[in-house]
Amino acid sequence: MNFKFYKENHLRKKKDFEKVYNEGRQINGKYFICFILKNDLNLPRLGLTVSKKIGQAVIRNRVKRLLREIFRLNKRLLKEPVDIIINAKKNIIEADFQKLSKSYQYVVNAEMRSIKRNAHCAFPTKAELNNNEEIL
Numbered sequence: 001m002n003f004k005f006y007k008e009n010h011l012r013k014k015k016d017f018e019k020v021y022n023e024g025r026q027i028n029g030k031y032f033i034c035f036i037l038k039n040d041l042n043l044p045r046l047g048l049t050v051s052k053k054i055g056q057a058v059i060r061n062r063v064k065r066l067l068r069e070i071f072r073l074n075k076r077l078l079k080e081p082v083d084i085i086i087n088a089k090k091n092i093i094e095a096d097f098q099k100l101s102k103s104y105q106y107v108v109n110a111e112m113r114s115i116k117r118n119a120h121c122a123f124p125t126k127a128e129l130n131n132n133e134e135i136l
Contacts, residue, residue: 005072011047011083020047020083026110029103031092032067035085036111044078046071047085054088063088066097070104072085077108 011017024037039045048067050060067086092100 003075005068008043009045009071011026011045011085016045016083017047017085020085024083024085025111025114027107029107030089031095031100032089033087033105034104034111035087036108037083039081041085042081044071044075044081045083047083048088049085050088053090055093059093060077063092066100067104070097070101074101074108077105079112082111086119089127 002072011020011082020035020037024035027034027036048064050063052060054060067088071084086104095103
């Protein structure tokens with residue numbers, strides 16, 4: 001497994017962020033809110049939002065570096081290609097690397113189990129329901 005964090009692993013475009021926010025699943029962690037949506041690109045992508053409420057630029061950049069590193073080191077947990085957006089909460093500056101890593105692993109493991117379960121499910125997704133309202 002390649003542990004590098006390539007440019008292709010960045011989630012950058014506004015439309016990609018909006019798609020994950022609107023169609024993805026939201027999971028609240030202790031230090032961040034995570035939005036996860038399966039993608040068709042055969043590679044995981046990460047988007048980060050760290051607001052000015054977190055602190056000055058130095059602190060925000062440190063938080064982003066930590067979250068990118070956690071994503072990079074835990075790519076093996078992502079059994080499906082997914083888009084992940086992490087919105088940092090204010091208390092994230094209190095956490096060290098191990099606490100953030102454990103929180104991330106918990107959130108990702110829970111979502112990967114959910115994706116695996118829903119792959120065999122016959123129920124339509126939220127997006128499919130919106131596109132096929134005439135069926136209802």
